[in-house]
Amino acid sequence: MSTRPDPADLVLLGTIGTPRGVRGDIRIKTFTDAPADIAAYGPLWDKAASRSFTLRVIEEIKGKGQVVARIDGIADRTAAEGLKGIELYVARDALPEAEDDSFYYVDLIGLRAETTEGAFLGEVRTVSDFGAGDLLEIGGGPYKGLVVPFTKEVVPEVDLEGGRLVVDPPDGLLEPPEDDAKPKTKTKTKRKSK
Numbered sequence: 001m002s003t004r005p006d007p008a009d010l011v012l013l014g015t016i017g018t019p020r021g022v023r024g025d026i027r028i029k030t031f032t033d034a035p036a037d038i039a040a041y042g043p044l045w046d047k048a049a050s051r052s053f054t055l056r057v058i059e060e061i062k063g064k065g066q067v068v069a070r071i072d073g074i075a076d077r078t079a080a081e082g083l084k085g086i087e088l089y090v091a092r093d094a095l096p097e098a099e100d101d102s103f104y105y106v107d108l109i110g111l112r113a114e115t116t117e118g119a120f121l122g123e124v125r126t127v128s129d130f131g132a133g134d135l136l137e138i139g140g141g142p143y144k145g146l147v148v149p150f151t152k153e154v155v156p157e158v159d160l161e162g163g164r165l166v167v168d169p170p171d172g173l174l175e176p177p178e179d180d181a182k183p184k185t186k187t188k189t190k191r192k193s194k
Contacts (some may be wrong), residue, residue, distance in 0.1 A: 007049045010089035011106050013039050019080035020068050025058065026080045028067050028088070035067050036060050041095065044088040053088060103158060110148075112164040113138045115174075116156075121146060121167055138167075143174060 019029035030038040036057045039045070043052040056149035059068040074080050098104055105127040113136070115122040126157025127134055127150065134150035148154050148167055 004052075005045060005049050005091035007047065009092045010045060010047070010049060011092050011095060011104065012087055013029055013041070013044060013090050014088045016062065016083045016088065017066070017084045018084060019077045022077045023070075024074040024076050024080045025059070025070055026074070026083065027067050028055070028069050030067060035065055038067060038088070041090045044090055047087055047089060049089070053086075101152070103160075106138065107160055108158070108165070110163075111158070111160075113141070113167055114164060116166055116168050124165070146173075148173065 002097055009065050013032055014028045014030040017029055018027050028038060032038050039057045043054050045052050045069065054072040055069040057067045057069045068084070071080075071083070074083065092106065095104065098107070108124050108127050111124045113124060115121060121143065122138040124136050125139040128135045128137065136148050136150050136155070138146040138148065148169065152168060154168060155165055156168055159165065
């Protein structure tokens, strides 16, 4: 058994899904670039780092970001069903250093976001990829619901040591929507009785 990591230093790598078959094989949604790499970092942990999982990938489900794996100690469908929904984490120091212009999502969350002129936009709250590329959700600043594409053009500078990133917003991104710029008018009426 490996040393229990600090839960504050864990990075999410995947989520256990539904079983496949009767021998305990289980589908796992992975968040690694290559789905099969989820098994390359050694034991994975639950969110509280109270339980570890050693897995072996037996098949990659092409185009879905999923694998089918066997988890040590899980030998039947009933045991596999009991794991559904558990998130799988690894200690941050088990991951390789990110290459130039590559970043782990966990390293971006919490960075101060500012414009090229130094105006405060907020902090990175989440990083998502819905299929068209990474998006940064920035909150706690003057713009509600600010989401920017994480591209070199829009985010030309990321300073992890300084705890900040620079956003060069595309035209219109930081302008209020037209509906917000119009004066508010009365839109309610009271029905009169006869």
